[in-house]
Amino acid sequence: MWLSSAITVLQIAALIPEVRALVVRSPQIPIAKRDGIDQTVLAGFPVKNPTASYWQEPPHRIANLRTTPHLPTSETFDYVIIGSGVSGASVAMKLLSRDPNLSILMLEARTAASAASGRNGGHCKAGDWKDVKEWVELYGEDEALRIGKMEQDCVDDLRAFVRANNVSSGWQDVETADVYWTKAAFEKAADIVKYQEELEKRRPNDGPWSNKRRVYAGQAARDYWKWPQILGAVAYTSHTQNPYLTVCSILEKGLEKGLNLQTNTMALALNQLNASSEAGAKWEVKTDRGTVKGKAVVLTTNSYTNALHPGLASTGFLTPQRAQVAAVHPEKDTSNNTVFLRSHSYPDLHSGNNYIAIRAPGDIGAGDVIIGGSSKFSPTRERNITDDSVINQDMADDLRAVGRVVFGYENWGETTTVVKEWTGIICNTPDGFPVVGGLPAQDGLWASVCMNGHGMAWAFRAAEALVDMMTEGEAPEWFPQSFDIARAFNRTSKS
Incomplete structure (x- = not known):
C-alpha cells in the first residue's frame, strides 16, 4: 500500500501512541431512552430531528430497515461499515460483488441515506475541472490528470450503475454550465479551458477529455443560455437526479448480496482489541443498542468523523x-x-x-x-x-x-x-480532496470520508479504491495519491 510522499514512516511512528490513545480513550457515554436503552447525542454526532429533505419525501422502503430485529452483538463480522450514504453503500456493494461470502454489518445513526447523500442539490457533475491548472502546479501533471480523470470516471460509473439497474431516481443527462457575471472570473475560466485543450493534445489518453467544455462569451452566452446579465458561460455535460433514491438503490444491491443494515443505530465509540481477540475481531463499535465486533471497521461517516475518531479530529484536517x-x-x-x-x-x-x-x-x-x-x-x-x-x-x-x-x-x-x-x-479538507485509506497504526480501521460537498463525483470511485486497498493491499494505479489519508496526520490544527 502506497503512502503520500508528504508523510514519512518516522512521522507516522511518532503519531502512533497519540492516535491510538485518542481512539481507545473515547469517553464513557451517558445515555437516555431509545429502544429500551438510554442515549444522548454528543456534540458532533448526528442530531435526531434533522430538517426534512425534499428528496426524502416519501421515505424509501428501506428507510428504517433493520435486517435483523436485534443488533447482532454476538457475531464477529468481516466488516462493520459506519454510515449508509453513497460512500458506505458503495463500499458494501463493491465488497460483496467481489466476495458474496463476506459478512458485513452497516450501522446508520438515523434512517438510510439520511445525511449528506440524501440532502444535496441533485447534481452529479464533474465540476472541479476549473482547478486543473492549480493541481498541475501543486502536484504535477501526472497527478493532476489522474485527479481530473477520476472525477469524470466516477460520474460516468455512477451513471452506468443507474442505467444498468434501471434505477428510478429521475436521472437525467443535461447540459450544464458555469456561468459568470464578472469579466475577470470568466476570462480565468476561458483560459483554463484553453489550458485543458493544450493538455489533451499532449496527453490524449490521460485526462477527462470525453466531456468537452464549450465557451460562450458576451452576447453569444446571453443568447444561448438565456440568462440576461451574464458575461460568459462554460458549458459541458452533467446529470441531475434524486440522490437519495440513487443511494438507496445502491444499498438495496448490497442487501440483495447479504448486507445486514441496522438503521437508527448510532455508533458512539471505537475500541481497538488486542491481537488474540476471539474470532479474529480487531475492533469493537459501541452503539446506543449494544456493542458489535468486526475484523475491520470502515468509517464512511463524512462530517461526523471527528466525533467518532478523536485522533482524526485532533489533526484539524476535517x-x-x-x-x-x-x-x-x-x-x-x-x-x-x-x-x-x-x-x-x-x-x-x-x-x-x-x-x-x-x-x-x-x-x-x-x-x-x-x-x-x-x-x-x-x-x-x-x-x-x-x-x-x-x-x-x-x-x-x-x-x-x-x-x-x-x-x-x-x-x-x-x-x-x-x-x-x-x-x-x-x-x-484544506486541499478539497477526500480522505481515503487505512488509519496509521490502527490495523483494520479504514476510512473514506470528507467528500468536500462533492460526494457524487468522488465517492463511488473512492469506494472502489478503498476496496482494493482492503482486499488487495494497495490502491489501484488510477487512484490519486493526493487523496491518501496519511496526509491528514502530517498537519496540526494550527498549520
Whole structure:
C-alpha cells in the first residue's frame, strides 16, 4: 500500500501512541431512552430531528430497515461499515460483488441515506475541472490528470450503475454550465479551458477529455443560455437526479448480496482489541443498542468523523460545514423553456457560489428549481456546525430570491413559491480532496470520508479504491495519491 510522499514512516511512528490513545480513550457515554436503552447525542454526532429533505419525501422502503430485529452483538463480522450514504453503500456493494461470502454489518445513526447523500442539490457533475491548472502546479501533471480523470470516471460509473439497474431516481443527462457575471472570473475560466485543450493534445489518453467544455462569451452566452446579465458561460455535460433514491438503490444491491443494515443505530465509540481477540475481531463499535465486533471497521461517516475518531479530529484536517438548499417553483410555465432543461452554477456572483438543478418534465416535482449555496450570508460560513435541524434564515431569504434574479423576469415571472427548505452537513479538507485509506497504526480501521460537498463525483470511485486497498493491499494505479489519508496526520490544527 502506497503512502503520500508528504508523510514519512518516522512521522507516522511518532503519531502512533497519540492516535491510538485518542481512539481507545473515547469517553464513557451517558445515555437516555431509545429502544429500551438510554442515549444522548454528543456534540458532533448526528442530531435526531434533522430538517426534512425534499428528496426524502416519501421515505424509501428501506428507510428504517433493520435486517435483523436485534443488533447482532454476538457475531464477529468481516466488516462493520459506519454510515449508509453513497460512500458506505458503495463500499458494501463493491465488497460483496467481489466476495458474496463476506459478512458485513452497516450501522446508520438515523434512517438510510439520511445525511449528506440524501440532502444535496441533485447534481452529479464533474465540476472541479476549473482547478486543473492549480493541481498541475501543486502536484504535477501526472497527478493532476489522474485527479481530473477520476472525477469524470466516477460520474460516468455512477451513471452506468443507474442505467444498468434501471434505477428510478429521475436521472437525467443535461447540459450544464458555469456561468459568470464578472469579466475577470470568466476570462480565468476561458483560459483554463484553453489550458485543458493544450493538455489533451499532449496527453490524449490521460485526462477527462470525453466531456468537452464549450465557451460562450458576451452576447453569444446571453443568447444561448438565456440568462440576461451574464458575461460568459462554460458549458459541458452533467446529470441531475434524486440522490437519495440513487443511494438507496445502491444499498438495496448490497442487501440483495447479504448486507445486514441496522438503521437508527448510532455508533458512539471505537475500541481497538488486542491481537488474540476471539474470532479474529480487531475492533469493537459501541452503539446506543449494544456493542458489535468486526475484523475491520470502515468509517464512511463524512462530517461526523471527528466525533467518532478523536485522533482524526485532533489533526484539524476535517471541517464540518452546514449547507443549505431550497426547492422553489417559478410563476411562469417552464415546460417549453429550454433553459429549464439545464443545470447551472455560478462561482463568481459576489462569492455566492450557488448551484441550480431543475426537476425534469415527467419527474415528481417537475419544474421545481433546486438552489443551494448562499453561505456568504453566514458570518461563520456555517463552518464547524453538525446540526442539520436548523435553517439559517438569512441564507433562506437569499435562496428564495436567487431564481427570480438570475433567470430574469422573462424566464421566471414575478413570484416564487417555496416548496421545501432543508440543510445537510458536508465535510471539507484544506486541499478539497477526500480522505481515503487505512488509519496509521490502527490495523483494520479504514476510512473514506470528507467528500468536500462533492460526494457524487468522488465517492463511488473512492469506494472502489478503498476496496482494493482492503482486499488487495494497495490502491489501484488510477487512484490519486493526493487523496491518501496519511496526509491528514502530517498537519496540526494550527498549520
